[in-house]
Amino acid sequence: MQLIDGKSIAEQIKKEIAEQVEQMLAQGLKRPHLAAILVGHDGGSESYMTNKVRACEQCGFKSTLQRYDEDITEEELLRAIDGLNNDPDVDGFIVQLPLPKHIDEQRVIEAIDYRKDVDGFHPVNVGRLSIGLPCFRSATPQGIVNLLDRSGIDTRGKHCVVLGRSNIVGKPVAALMMAKSKPGNCTVTVCHSATPNIPEITRQADILIAALGSPAFVKADMVKPGAVVIDVGTTRVADATRKSGWRLCGDVDFDAVAPLCSHITPVPGGVGPMTIVSLMQNTLMAAKHTIYPA
Amino acid sequence: MQLIDGKSIAEQIKKEIAEQVEQMLAQGLKRPHLAAILVGHDGGSESYMTNKVRACEQCGFKSTLQRYDEDITEEELLRAIDGLNNDPDVDGFIVQLPLPKHIDEQRVIEAIDYRKDVDGFHPVNVGRLSIGLPCFRSATPQGIVNLLDRSGIDTRGKHCVVLGRSNIVGKPVAALMMAKSKPGNCTVTVCHSATPNIPEITRQADILIAALGSPAFVKADMVKPGAVVIDVGTTRVADATRKSGWRLCGDVDFDAVAPLCSHITPVPGGVGPMTIVSLMQNTLMAAKHTIYPA
Numbered sequence: 290m291q292l293i294d295g296k297s298i299a300e301q302i303k304k305e306i307a308e309q310v311e312q313m314l315a316q317g318l319k320r321p322h323l324a325a326i327l328v329g330h331d332g333g334s335e336s337y338m339t340n341k342v343r344a345c346e347q348c349g350f351k352s353t354l355q356r357y358d359e360d361i362t363e364e365e366l367l368r369a370i371d372g373l374n375n376d377p378d379v380d381g382f383i384v385q386l387p388l389p390k391h392i393d394e395q396r397v398i399e400a401i402d403y404r405k406d407v408d409g410f411h412p413v414n415v416g417r418l419s420i421g422l423p424c425f426r427s428a429t430p431q432g433i434v435n436l437l438d439r440s441g442i443d444t445r446g447k448h449c450v451v452l453g454r455s456n457i458v459g460k461p462v463a464a465l466m467m468a469k470s471k472p473g474n475c476t477v478t479v480c481h482s483a484t485p486n487i488p489e490i491t492r493q494a495d496i497l498i499a500a501l502g503s504p505a506f507v508k509a510d511m512v513k514p515g516a517v518v519i520d521v522g523t524t525r526v527a528d529a530t531r532k533s534g535w536r537l538c539g540d541v542d543f544d545a546v547a548p549l550c551s552h553i554t555p556v557p558g559g560v561g562p563m564t565i566v567s568l569m570q571n572t573l574m575a576a577k578h579t580i581y582p583a
Numbered sequence: 584m585q586l587i588d589g590k591s592i593a594e595q596i597k598k599e600i601a602e603q604v605e606q607m608l609a610q611g612l613k614r615p616h617l618a619a620i621l622v623g624h625d626g627g628s629e630s631y632m633t634n635k636v637r638a639c640e641q642c643g644f645k646s647t648l649q650r651y652d653e654d655i656t657e658e659e660l661l662r663a664i665d666g667l668n669n670d671p672d673v674d675g676f677i678v679q680l681p682l683p684k685h686i687d688e689q690r691v692i693e694a695i696d697y698r699k700d701v702d703g704f705h706p707v708n709v710g711r712l713s714i715g716l717p718c719f720r721s722a723t724p725q726g727i728v729n730l731l732d733r734s735g736i737d738t739r740g741k742h743c744v745v746l747g748r749s750n751i752v753g754k755p756v757a758a759l760m761m762a763k764s765k766p767g768n769c770t771v772t773v774c775h776s777a778t779p780n781i782p783e784i785t786r787q788a789d790i791l792i793a794a795l796g797s798p799a800f801v802k803a804d805m806v807k808p809g810a811v812v813i814d815v816g817t818t819r820v821a822d823a824t825r826k827s828g829w830r831l832c833g834d835v836d837f838d839a840v841a842p843l844c845s846h847i848t849p850v851p852g853g854v855g856p857m858t859i860v861s862l863m864q865n866t867l868m869a870a871k872h873t874i875y876p877a
Contacts, residue, residue: 395716416710419758420750422689446779454761456714463757464713467748467773474777476784479761483768485740490770 290547291440293519293554295432298439299562303347306573310349313576321576322351323407323568324373324382328366328392329359334385341383344565350572353379363392367400374402381407381425381575383568404581407571410457419464423580425571430462432563433498433519437472440552442496442517449475450494452487452507452540458500458521466496487511499540509545518546518553521560584841585734587813587848589726592733593856597641600863604643607870615870616645617701617862618667618676622660622686623653628679635677638859644866647673657686661694668696675701675719675869677862698875701865704751713758717874719865724756726857727792727813731766734846736790736811743769744788746781746801746834752794752815760790781805793834803839812840812847815854831855 310321323345327338338354345352355369366384373382382405388394398406403413409427417424437444449466453459459479467477475496480487491497491511499507500521512518522540539556547553554560574580604615617639621632632648639646649663660678667676676699682688692700697707703721711718731738743760747753753773761771769790774781785791785805793801794815806812816834833850841847848854868874 412707412710412714412716414706414710415713416706416708419709419713419754420706422706446777454763460713460758460761463773464754467754467775469748469775469777474775476772476774476778476780478770478772479757480770481761481763481768483740483763484770486770 290550291552292547293436293440293552293559295436295554295559296562298436299566301439302435302566303344303569306348306569309573314349319378319576320349320351321572322353322378322380323572324353324355324376324379326355326357326366326369326373326382326384328357328361328385328388331387334387338385340565341568344569345572348569348573350569359389361389361392363396366392366397370397370400374400374405379405381405381572383408405575407568407575409461409571415456415461418461421468421470425574425580426465426567427457427461428564428567428571429458429500429521429560430465431567431570432560433462433521434465434472435567436519436554436560436563437496437517442472442552444472444496445474447475447495448478448493449496449498450478450480450491451498451500452480452491453500453502453521454479454481455500462498462500466498501540503540504538505540505542507541507546509542509549512546512549514549515551516549518550519560520554520556523556523561584844585846586841587730587734587846587853589730589848589853589856592730593860595733596729596860597638597863600642600867603867608643613672613870614643614645615866616647616672616674617866618647618649618670618673620649620651620660620663620667620676620678622651622655622679622682625681628681632679634859635862638863639866642863642867644863653683655683655686657690660686660691664691664694668694668699673699675699675866677702699869701862701869703755703865709750709755712755715762715764719868719874720759720861721751721755722858722861722865723752723794723815723854724759725861725864726854727756727815728759728766729861730813730848730854730857731790731811736766736846738766738790739768741769741789742772742787743790743792744772744774744785745792745794746774746785747794747796747815748773748775749794756792756794760792795834797834798832799834799836801835801840803836803843806840806843808843809845810843812844813854814848814850817850817855 398410403411409425414424451463463477466475488511496517498519504524520539520541525535526538528536537557692704697705703719708718745757757771760769782805790811792813798818814833814835818832819829820832822830831851
């Protein structure tokens with residue numbers, strides 16, 4: 290069994306990005322700039338944001354953070370987005386989700402100029418991903434594909450089973466895994482809450498991607514020996530032995546499943562670090578106008 | 584075995600649309616208007632267009648057809664599209680594909696105002712379909728979902744296997760079949776040219792959607808008894824007994840497979856007529872501004 294070390298792969302990619310930024314600066318180009326909007330003081334969002342700012346520093350990006358109180362109106366938020374859409378120094382930006390309930394998240398997502406939508410949530414980017422056109426890919430699916438690629442895992446003709454059909458993980462990772470590309474070219478099955486026979490299907494998986502958000506859902510008897518297992522779950526579960534009182538738990542019963550696998554990602558330290566790196570890759574592409582012309 | 588009579592279901596839906604148009608006119612609203620651009624004189628495209636114009640008449644729509652010669656430049660075509668984008672009388676329009684090789688099809692598709700894109704090919708509509716938002720759905724996948732719905736086939740928790748990963752059929756029908764909706768809520772597997780063990784997978788299908796464009800590909804030993812089989816294939820094969828010299832052949836070996844099925848679509852007369860009806864439904868929704876505000 291080989292552990293897929295997402296943390297170390299992520300560090301390596303950030304180094305590569307930092308080198309490209311150095312080259313851009315040497316050519317007289319401006320420093321890539323990622324902006325973020327954070328509404329309210331949700332603990333999870335705050336810690337994601339801290340990690341994103343740190344990743345920007347490691348990559349040599351400029352980062353700016355606009356903070357707003359919980360009671361910002363939708364109109365005020367849309368104005369802030371418009372400001373970033375029209376700021377020529379900002380290459381890409383994100384609005385940290387979730388937003389307060391009085392704000393229409395989908396309206397906010399669609400207000401972002403898709404050419405600066407480095408989270409890849411705008412329908413134009415989602416549609417282009419589905420069609421197989423260059424686009425800003427949403428961070429977690431792109432992180433998974435990068436992990437497989439950097440781990441030298443051959444995906445062509447393999448059966449990839451995805452657990453979960455969310456808009457930000459399950460559906461887009463299914464699209465990437467079935468795409469006529471490398472990695473890709475998998476036969477793909479998507480299972481979800483309405484699937485009656487999940488174990489029967491997961492046992493057929495050469496590559497199993499678990500993105501249900503259900504702690505330790507995948508047991509040893511659900512995995513084919515020799516499978517590659519990618520664990521996207523990050524649920525906080527109570528743990529009295531930790532100072533914080535909790536630990537992150539994946540969707541896979543790691544200790545029981547790992548001995549069966551050819552490759553497996555740990556939680557934490559697997560998919561998580563790669564997600565932020567995807568955002569950095571998208572920001573670099575935005576700054577270089579790799580996908581959409583200036 | 585029950586034959587799914589797409590032709591008769593399509594006639595029924597067109598009648599329902601015509602009734603709605605009558606109501607719109609009685610309310611003093613304008614007649615829905617579908618426009619089409621046809622470039623060149625491809626035989627298949629001409630006959631599709633004839634069928635679309637006839638369907639417009641049956642639904643009580645106004646239809647207009649702009650014809651251009653094969654040698655139209657991309658700029659001229661884009662100007663024609665812009666004219667339709669800005670014509671307030673035109674509710675929706677299509678550009679018949681394929682286009683001559685000197686024209687960038689994707690650029691043409693993206694030039695269409697997504698609010699008039701009744702073919703559902705614009706990335707905004709593709710993306711919204713994937714996310715599960717209201718949108719113009721592309722015609723064949725929507726036709727398939729309509730057939731299942733009107734035939735009273737329960738899809739929830741069933742295993743749907745899709746053969747083919749094209750942008751206009753395989754990928755969008757997979758998205759619709761896995762969606763949290765009715766019809767929908769299927770476990771979905773997508774197979775394609777890189778799948779090494781197609782028969783093994785199709786034998787698990789409760790619902791099999793064949794969209795490979797490979798005549799009589801699906802044989803009896805690839806189908807589970809009692810399955811629902813939807814045949815999207817429409818390949819012209821030589822047939823000396825026909826006046827035309829050819830007949831349409833589906834992706835399913837119909838005579839061998841039909842006796843095994845609970846339901847099956849014929850070719851022709853199955854999915855084909857439903858495809859045009861989807862276009863009519865999209866045009867009605869465009870005229871009513873059901874999806875995008877006026």
